[in-house]
Amino acid sequence: MPELKRTPLFEECNKLGGRMIDFGGWELPVQFTSISDEHETVRNKAGLFDVSHMGEFTLKGAGSTAFLQSILTNDVSKVKVGRAQYNIMCYPNGGAVDDLIIYKIADDDFFICVNASNIDKDFEWMKEHMPEGLELVNISEQIGQVALQGPLAEKVLQKLTKVDLSEIAFFGFAKDVVVAEVLCTVARTGYTGEDGFELYADAKQIATVWGKILEVGTEEGVLPCGLGARDTLRFEACLPLYGQELSPTISPIEGGVGFAVKTDKEADFIGKEALKQYKESGAPRKLVGIEMIDRGIPRHGYPIFVGEEQIGELTTGTQVPITKRNIGLALIKSSFAEIGSEVQVEIRGKKLTAKIVPTPFYKRNK
Numbered sequence: 001m002p003e004l005k006r007t008p009l010f011e012e013c014n015k016l017g018g019r020m021i022d023f024g025g026w027e028l029p030v031q032f033t034s035i036s037d038e039h040e041t042v043r044n045k046a047g048l049f050d051v052s053h054m055g056e057f058t059l060k061g062a063g064s065t066a067f068l069q070s071i072l073t074n075d076v077s078k079v080k081v082g083r084a085q086y087n088i089m090c091y092p093n094g095g096a097v098d099d100l101i102i103y104k105i106a107d108d109d110f111f112i113c114v115n116a117s118n119i120d121k122d123f124e125w126m127k128e129h130m131p132e133g134l135e136l137v138n139i140s141e142q143i144g145q146v147a148l149q150g151p152l153a154e155k156v157l158q159k160l161t162k163v164d165l166s167e168i169a170f171f172g173f174a175k176d177v178v179v180a181e182v183l184c185t186v187a188r189t190g191y192t193g194e195d196g197f198e199l200y201a202d203a204k205q206i207a208t209v210w211g212k213i214l215e216v217g218t219e220e221g222v223l224p225c226g227l228g229a230r231d232t233l234r235f236e237a238c239l240p241l242y243g244q245e246l247s248p249t250i251s252p253i254e255g256g257v258g259f260a261v262k263t264d265k266e267a268d269f270i271g272k273e274a275l276k277q278y279k280e281s282g283a284p285r286k287l288v289g290i291e292m293i294d295r296g297i298p299r300h301g302y303p304i305f306v307g308e309e310q311i312g313e314l315t316t317g318t319q320v321p322i323t324k325r326n327i328g329l330a331l332i333k334s335s336f337a338e339i340g341s342e343v344q345v346e347i348r349g350k351k352l353t354a355k356i357v358p359t360p361f362y363k364r365n366k
Helices: 010-015 035-044 064-071 116-129 153-158 206-216 227-236 272-281
Strands: 019-023 026-031 047-050 055-060 084-090 096-106 109-114 135-138 143-149 173-179 182-187 196-202 223-225 285-292 303-306 309-319 326-333 342-347 350-357
Touching: 010 026, 010 206, 026 035, 026 227, 035 047, 035 223, 035 227, 047 206, 055 064, 055 116, 064 109, 064 116, 084 116, 096 116, 096 182, 109 116, 116 135, 143 153, 143 206, 153 196, 153 206, 182 206, 196 206, 227 309, 285 309, 285 342, 326 342
Parallel strands: 047 223
Antiparallel strands: 019 026, 047 143, 055 109, 055 135, 084 096, 096 109, 143 196, 173 182, 182 196, 285 326, 285 350, 303 309, 303 342, 309 326, 342 350
């Protein structure tokens, strides 16, 4: 077996008692205290995540915007300097290569954050379709990243910088921000359903940022948090996870992120025709929320039935902390997707009743 990769914060997480697991070839903490405690801390206070396993690219050169327009589903021409945009990169059939965030540094100058498991695949895909004259560089090993998430995130982080963080709007970012004497790019995107910040810094200095945030956040109850809470938080807010709600066989329309697919933009992009057909005629499958009526916890991969017909399967499911609801996201045939309809989830050989419910399961009070 290949040796697991480690982030620049591995030793820091280990010292704090993080329970390490194999996550897509990375040795990362699934939890420090408990998933429930960490989930609740992010919802009510603030939690700090090591997300240094994520990938980062830089893209520069005249024509960079046009290139991104040709491979991404969203309208990159609308992004202003200092703003970020959620995007999906698709195959010709509409399936997802990856979902990612682009940051516009200047005209034809972008910083791109991609999923850790897709770094090499994304880089090769972009290189394959990129015209000559552009400079695409994989800087993933040089960059460390932490995410401070929760309603008290701004209050805590403000202690470590002179930059007014309230001026960074949602899906905005600021470069060259000094945080705990470390030069950072500070973004406000988030993957938990809460307010919060992502801090990108030199991999050799990210441990200083991590330690200082935990130190100054003691009074506010900031906790280090693992992948377990990150997953329950993003799931509760119905934010997709690549490999579950999005994949080469699950399009962004089916995966619930059709808002990021602009088939009416002038530029052609890979997958446009397939996605346009889905938007105009309806996709054959739809991502829906389900809540168990019978006792049982839905899990990823469990089949969904109506009568004897299997109509889909769970992409994500769990008993969420705090509310203790047994809920899931399911990709099912669109004709069965009406809110309030009852379905059956097969759990360990038994068909248990659930109902289709509105999503997201959680939405923060802004």
